[in-house]
Amino acid sequence: MLLTSIFKPLAGDRGGQVMLLVLAATTILVPVLNLLPADHAWHLPTYRVTLLGKYLTYALLAVAVDLVWGYLGILSLGHGAFFALGGYAMGMYLMRQIGDRGVYGNPELPDFMVFLNWTELPWFWYGFDLFGFALLMIMLIPGLLAFVFGWLTFRSRVTGVYLSIITQALTYALMLAFFRNEMGFGGNNGLTDFKDILGFSLQSDGTRLALFIASALALAAGYLACRYLVTSRLGRITVAIRDAESRTRFVGYRVEDYKVWIFTFSAILAGIAGALYVPQVGIINPGEFSPLNSIEIVIWVAIGGRATLYGAVLGAVLVNYAKTVFTGLMPDSWLFLLGALFVVVTLYLPQGLAGLMRQLKQLPWLRRAEA
Numbered sequence: 417m418l419l420t421s422i423f424k425p426l427a428g429d430r431g432g433q434v435m436l437l438v439l440a441a442t443t444i445l446v447p448v449l450n451l452l453p454a455d456h457a458w459h460l461p462t463y464r465v466t467l468l469g470k471y472l473t474y475a476l477l478a479v480a481v482d483l484v485w486g487y488l489g490i491l492s493l494g495h496g497a498f499f500a501l502g503g504y505a506m507g508m509y510l511m512r513q514i515g516d517r518g519v520y521g522n523p524e525l526p527d528f529m530v531f532l533n534w535t536e537l538p539w540f541w542y543g544f545d546l547f548g549f550a551l552l553m554i555m556l557i558p559g560l561l562a563f564v565f566g567w568l569t570f571r572s573r574v575t576g577v578y579l580s581i582i583t584q585a586l587t588y589a590l591m592l593a594f595f596r597n598e599m600g601f602g603g604n605n606g607l608t609d610f611k612d613i614l615g616f617s618l619q620s621d622g623t624r625l626a627l628f629i630a631s632a633l634a635l636a637a638g639y640l641a642c643r644y645l646v647t648s649r650l651g652r653i654t655v656a657i658r659d660a661e662s663r664t665r666f667v668g669y670r671v672e673d674y675k676v677w678i679f680t681f682s683a684i685l686a687g688i689a690g691a692l693y694v695p696q697v698g699i700i701n702p703g704e705f706s707p708l709n710s711i712e713i714v715i716w717v718a719i720g721g722r723a724t725l726y727g728a729v730l731g732a733v734l735v736n737y738a739k740t741v742f743t744g745l746m747p748d749s750w751l752f753l754l755g756a757l758f759v760v761v762t763l764y765l766p767q768g769l770a771g772l773m774r775q776l777k778q779l780p781w782l783r784r785a786e787a
Contacts, residue, residue, distance in 0.1 A: 425643040431726040431770060432643060436636060442468070443632040447625050462621045466696050467740065469628035471733045473693040476635045478716045478732035479725055480685035483642050485714065486723030487651065488678050489658030494583030495686050496710035497590050498558035500700070502687025504594075505557055507607035507700040508541060509550035510618075514611050527609065528602045538600045547614060554691040555684045562683030566676040573672075575661070584707045591705030606701025613695050624696070631692045635729070638685050642725055645681070654678060715758045721770025730769055 449460035477499050484490045516523040520530040543549040597603035616623045645651050656664045657671050665671045694700045720731020742750045
């Protein structure tokens, strides 16, 4: 019964089923290949495991954006802020775990605070030595910001391009604030030099594998939660708001309340993605708030296929894998290539790669082959 209720939202979602099967196979296969001897032909180096884990956190972030853009019609250019806030909450926990192993050997203050001549730990750092508290903040801080932001903007009936600009202004303002040393978040350098998580060294292969598996499980859970949401009555109302907001409001639905709660849930998913991202890359700095990052997330979703969820996963993984490859081959031209790809998809593939796959399935020769 439990499994039936969990996987019920996948009924009719062929793309999602395939994506989750591939994700499950990858989650099993990657640790096996990593545990093979280093001289084995199929050995997967730990740094590639970490790279794959980072792609999965990006995929979860893309699913969060697709939820509000694809199904609610809100083009958010500020979800990078929620991702970064979740990352900073995790970074603060990891910094508290360093203790006296820092450069300056202070058991209470992080190195950057000692360098800036701080004498005591700021009040907002208290509690981050506990993983449970940090986990709560990872969800609460992005969620609370999204709730307040959404309550103010949606009740003011700000929509369309104006809302997109405001979300971008939000993340830009946060970026400028976090660059300031007096904010107590490491300033320009951010938070780094992490040692361990839950008592396990972040440099060990086992911890890296555990973080990869945690990222895969979070992506699967986030996808299923979003799929459950969009296939429920709430999801149908959400799509109605996207397609005909005025008419939905006219028949009696409190449109602003639906927007606020979906936007808040999406921000929480983004915060979780950011928290899983930080221990794998080893740093979090104000650059993660950059509006360009939020725009890039939208490009992932557009390329993969808006309003599909699995298309967002596909777009995030493929674009970031291509970014890894092409930044090495053509570092000066990569951004132009990404821009050209976005233009091509917008003009010729408005439904993204997911839409292209659906079109290919309708080809007569392919339908005969399946039959």
